[in-house]
Amino acid sequence: MTLLDFARGPGLLFALAFFVVLTGWRLIGIALLRSNRDLSEPRNKAAWKGLRLIALRSWPRREFLGGSAFSEITGYTFHVGLLAVLFFYVPHTKLFAEVLDGLTGASLRIGGGWPTLPAGVATTLTVISLAALLAALVHRLVNPVKRLISNFDDYFSWLMTAAPLATGLMAHIYVGSSHEKSLLAVHLLTVNALLMWFPCGKLMHAFMLFAARGTTGVLFERKGAAI
């Protein structure tokens, strides 16, 4: 078995299984915790309307614009780039199609039902995302607030996020060369590592975001407090 065979075969399967089990463990572990019923008389009975905070908090309030602009811009840039390349770069969509076909038995129409990005656009987005990630890292190192509150999780999560982007870019650049398979194997290994780290650290915010914003939104809406 070659390294590439391992990375996209048992390696990927193990990483996926680890991701699913640990993510489930963490989410279910939290969901099962006690949550006392609030017995106070609500100001707003339709507290569920506070769920709008999930969307609202995607952009800072007018009063807070400016102070957090750098974090917002770099954050959005690398998230958008990363997700666009992940879901719409042709080799990725082919892989997803294979996986989904295997799971559902249906045939996914690549390039038809599922939009894809031209290779040049995907490459540009990857470079921009990497630049934004680098800027975010430098900001974390030089900004006194971020430097103080950062820990291993922050830096390792950065590495785990940047590595697939960087190795993916390398693999794309060297398509057709003698290094193609090795680079693709390294890329897949970094993806596997990302999948395994994801439920262990702060990358879980991809899920927790909805829970935290939703919880605050509902609790605050009930009181009529500012959200």
Place this chain on the structure above:
Amino acid sequence: MNAPITPREEQHPLELDRPRVSVRVPIVRVDKQGTLSDRERVERAMRSFVADFGRTSAIYLESCIHCGMCAEACHFYEVTQDPEYTPIWKLEPFKQAYKREFGPLAPVFRALNLKAAVTAGQLEQWQHLIYDSCTVCGRCSLICPMGIDIAGLISQARHGMFQAGLVPHELWAVAERAAREGSPLGATPAVFKDRLEWLADDHEVEIPLDKPHADVLCTMSSIEIMKYPESVVATAKVMNHLGLVWTFRSDGYEATNFGLLSGNTAWQKQLTLKLIEAAIACGAKLLVLPECGHAYGALRWMGANLYGKPLPFRVVHISEFLAEHVRDGSLKLRKLAKSVTFHDPCQVSRRGGATEAPREVLQALGVELREMYPTKGTNWCCGGGGGVVAIHRADALRHKVFELKMKQIDATEAELPVTSCANCRQTFDDGQAHFHWHKTMHSLLELVADQLAEPAP
């Protein structure tokens, strides 16, 4: 340093003749209560932290991405640019305890020592961040991109600090006095009764006390009773003007809750239950809370949860009460030809939801309302909430924060700054004296009482 063995009155004498009321500047600070060993302090704190961790706090503590944006919303960071005042950093021992002792991955964190155990030294070091430099104003909760209610977590962290015997000298002293005497500032039932008699005579106003049956139970804060007794008179004038069957009760008048501010849940419950039981005893349908920010949170939003069932009466802040009566036309007011700016008390407005009520009242007064920027939910805190105003060693920092508030108010060029929280008011009085500022904070309630229209002949 452990407490010297002297009577409590000698240890913590009150200081009621200054712009802000508290205990006197301690000759020797006692910021560590009891004679517990370091290990016992940590164990107690951990037990309390773990007892407080539930689904909501777990969601919050699992969500932080260390973006640091919360610093931008904190007045203490804003005026110092000191990263230590980053709100989420103030919770570091609490977060550490969660990861190591409670979270879904806690066994891994412990087994591999990936998260260090919280130490007594760390807790002592954090006392300054959890008490002196956090007014629990909740402004940070509005900027957090994850929506984490950091202020709510600070209140929980204070529970553990209290159990560990690590509460700032003044805060512990007034909280202990409140639990012992029923009031943090010496407004005992006898003092309260005496004051009511004196105020009723002086102002020729009827102030009922201990009516066996009343529709409305009014409450006061100790700051009002001891420092702003005009607020007691104003309450009586408004209630009498409305022709309500109302009363004060000597078994439940003190709405201040230093149990909440210091982090002692037992004392918090004891003080809350006094009010609830007094309201039930006189069959009140409505309990009116005074111009006090944290008193509103303590009873309006936490009271029923401590009581264990929904309250059999409504609870409103005095500004909400006034607004309701403006709305139904029963509160007749003379116009006031002044320009006014309104300072939102954090616990009533931002975190309590009663943001528009005072503005409705000001509109009824016919004043020209000049809003600060920012205002309402994102208004800057005065710097004295959460018990901070009582802590002497926090004065220099609090005054820096107050400069921010002065600038904000001066920019409106309004004639009268007005608020509906006596704690904010005393913070303003103290700031005014410190900076020789030309503005004096006014009480919304007192403004209303002064402008009551004469009853129709």
